[in-house]
Amino acid sequence: MRSLFLLVLSILFFSCGNKQNTENAAVLSDEIQNEFAIVLHGGAGTILRENMSDSMQNAYTQKLKEAISTGHQILADGGNALDAVAATINILEDSPLFNAGKGAVFTHEGRNELDASIMEGKNLNAGAVAGIRRIKNPINLARDVMEKSPHVMLYGNGAEEFARENGYEMTDTSYFFTQENYDRLQRIIHQNKTAFSETPENNNYKYGTVGCVALDKHGNIAAGTSTGGMTNKRWNRIGDSPIIGAGTYANNLTCGVSATGWGEKFIRSVAAYDISALMEYKGLSLQEAAHEVIHNKLPKMQGDGGIIAIDKYGNIVMEFNTPGMYRAAMNDKGELTVGLFENEE
Numbered sequence: 233m234r235s236l237f238l239l240v241l242s243i244l245f246f247s248c249g250n251k252q253n254t255e256n257a258a259v260l261s262d263e264i265q266n267e268f269a270i271v272l273h274g275g276a277g278t279i280l281r282e283n284m285s286d287s288m289q290n291a292y293t294q295k296l297k298e299a300i301s302t303g304h305q306i307l308a309d310g311g312n313a314l315d316a317v318a319a320t321i322n323i324l325e326d327s328p329l330f331n332a333g334k335g336a337v338f339t340h341e342g343r344n345e346l347d348a349s350i351m352e353g354k355n356l357n358a359g360a361v362a363g364i365r366r367i368k369n370p371i372n373l374a375r376d377v378m379e380k381s382p383h384v385m386l387y388g389n390g391a392e393e394f395a396r397e398n399g400y401e402m403t404d405t406s407y408f409f410t411q412e413n414y415d416r417l418q419r420i421i422h423q424n425k426t427a428f429s430e431t432p433e434n435n436n437y438k439y440g441t442v443g444c445v446a447l448d449k450h451g452n453i454a455a456g457t458s459t460g461g462m463t464n465k466r467w468n469r470i471g472d473s474p475i476i477g478a479g480t481y482a483n484n485l486t487c488g489v490s491a492t493g494w495g496e497k498f499i500r501s502v503a504a505y506d507i508s509a510l511m512e513y514k515g516l517s518l519q520e521a522a523h524e525v526i527h528n529k530l531p532k533m534q535g536d537g538g539i540i541a542i543d544k545y546g547n548i549v550m551e552f553n554t555p556g557m558y559r560a561a562m563n564d565k566g567e568l569t570v571g572l573f574e575n576e577e
């Protein structure tokens with residue numbers, strides 16, 4: 233009888249103890265790292281120090297800093313994550329350094345066809361545009377699709393008609409001409425390569441898509457991605473960037489993600505959503521989930537590229553499996569991280 237009493241007592245004691253441990257563990261893992269935070273990428277790929285002049289490195293670094301500081305200021309002032317993401321991406325879209333907006337790469341036919349998407353984590357609202365040719369800042373149009381249309385994704389002429397109805401200026405297509413991108417297309421066509429043979433297999437690919445993820449002071453996460461796609465793409469090819477779940481995803485329960493890399497592989501692996509799903513259903517941390525997708529799942533299908541992400545606690549992740557990724561991040565203390573190559577932090 234006495235031993236039974238002791239047994240009951242010890243069960244009670246241990247179960248209470250365990251409960252407390254569980255709660256403590258929950259408190260620890262739920263700790264807020266940053267009240268607000270922002271992270272961006274300007275593309276991944278064969279970005280090697282030895283191939284880049286000091287002035288080019290400087291130009292990239294300055295533009296990344298300008299973009300991240302703009303978004304950070306919006307968040308520091310109490311603004312919302314969507315505004316921060318759009319403003320940050322606008323700066324990268326307006327620069328010829330990145331494959332988005334002004335610096336969009338050429339299709340096989342010598343055109344520029346732009347894709348973008350944006351998503352809001354608090355209500356899973358999303359907007360996307362694909363194959364647009366006359367809009368300077370596709371991320372703004374993607375946002376308007378989300379906020380002013382009943383649809384998620386608009387394509388081509390219809391997307392531009394929607395833009396016109398919403399007061400967008402129709403930009404002359406010559407705005408998107410850059411000599412460097414044009415020469416790159418000619419090189420690829422000349423070498424008689426297939427559309428995507430300038431890929432990591434011959435070790436010379438540079439993706440230049442831009443993306444941004446932000447967590448605001450109100451606990452909302454937003455993510456956006458904007459791109460010109462891949463050089464020499466044909467047949468109105470659409471990549472992962474405007475596809476919700478592949479190139480962009482945001483959910484306040486887990487994280488926000490923007491991707492860059494070989495789009496077909498990111499579509500097939502539903503990469504951005506997969507990171508969120510690993511967190512939601514398997515309890516992985518953002519770092520673990522990003523690592524699994526970028527270093528395990530994608531490489532199995534030669535999927536090279538990277539992602540940037542922020543979770544609901546303000547943890548920031550920049551993960552890539554290429555020799556480099558243009559990237560920058562800023563936390564709530566205003567601490568800045570900027571990187572171009574591997575192993576910089």
Ligand code: ASP
Pocket residue numbers: 275276331438439440441459460461462470471472473491492493494495496
């Ligand atoms: N992911 C983009 C695409 O496949 C390319 C890039 O990241 O630069 O369209």
